[in-house]
Amino acid sequence: MTDTQTPSETERQQLAIRRVRGVELGLGTADPSAVTAARIEAQYPTHLVLVQAGKFLHAYDRSAYALHVLKKYRLKLVGATGEPHIRAGMPAGNFKRRLWSMVAECGIPYVVALGTQATGHTLYVSDQPTGNAAVLAAVSPDVVQQVIEDLRQREALNTAAARDLLAQPDNAGFRLKAHAQDLDTALLQDIVKLPRDLRNTYGENLRTVMARIMLAVFAFGLEDNKPALLRALSADVDLLKHHIAQAPRLSQVRIAFEHRAGLAVELGRLVGGLLRAYEARS
Known part of the structure; x- marks a missing residue:
């Protein structure tokens, strides 16, 4: 990432963002980024989780649905047939502008994993003192599964x-x-x-x-x-x-x-x- 895309030290202090280096995120069998996102979500269950994939950031399942509900991001059905996921995405270069406004409006902290599967990722973690955990907590596995089924039916109709x-x-x-x-x-x-x-x-x-x-x-x-x-x-x-x-x-x-x-x-x-x-x- 360029200096213009990476939060400055002053910005990190203002928004309580801490940097965690050297996180290795292995490959999955169906969708490596989805596996990565799930691992990060287990560590940060109250945060939106987004993982870099080329020039984009991808959110999966709970985080994807939250972005869809809060900001009308389009959902996509991805992954293998036996291991489907819902995904939403945004350009990686705009993540500060897009996500910081969400922190301010909704009080939801985020984790952004920048890097590649091959070289590992750096996590940018926004610690929001008044984090709105209720938003993500409301997106249960049943809700995610229902959205996946709806998208499957829509794909079948298409x-x-x-x-x-x-x-x-x-x-x-x-x-x-x-x-x-x-x-x-x-x-x-x-x-x-x-x-x-x-x-x-x-x-x-x-x-x-x-x-x-x-x-x-x-x-x-x-x-x-x-x-x-x-x-x-x-x-x-x-x-x-x-x-x-x-x-x-x-x-x-x-x-x-x-x-x-x-x-x-x-x-x-x-x-x-x-x-x-x-x-x-x-």
Whole structure:
């Protein structure tokens, strides 16, 4: 992590954050980060627990659900079939701004594990004297299990919807095209309102990747190798989500972030469902 991402000594003193070096966090069989988070949670049962995975911090199960309830973070079902987990995530570079506000608003302390599975982690532990233990205590294992089952059912419905689309190829192309067109129009409205320098930099990034997405969805109906097209389209949708996620950190960018991000996520789900269904048939 860079100096700008790591709490300064003054900040640690103000928020009672202590640093614990050399914590080794071994690998798990299904999801190493989930195993890591569970080990830390056993030591800090009243804290939100987040573990670094590349450029993101991931919270699992109780902590993930708390983030979902308190701050509307999106939940994702991850892990092996026999060992599922719910997960929420945020960019690692923003963890101070995001989590310190949660400490201030809700009184919930946190543990952030920065590092890698290979080299070990450094824990940043926020000790909140008036820690609100009741919030996490209310998230029982039964609650987590119920959320996992709900997400499983939703995934099954999404898969069934994708199969229905495959049974009607014309409808699949129409749905894909219609959703991409809505996103393209919304982003175009945002780009034209940007200041000139941002329109030529940030706006150009959006336009370039969105142009590839639109070309792919218009080619979908007549494409012979649809799985290959969908894989390329999925990568472009992920890149677009990355660019949209930059918007809140650019001071002069004013877009309806939640709406645009929601459209991009939904397009990614549609593409992913179609890709899985095509691969299952082959």
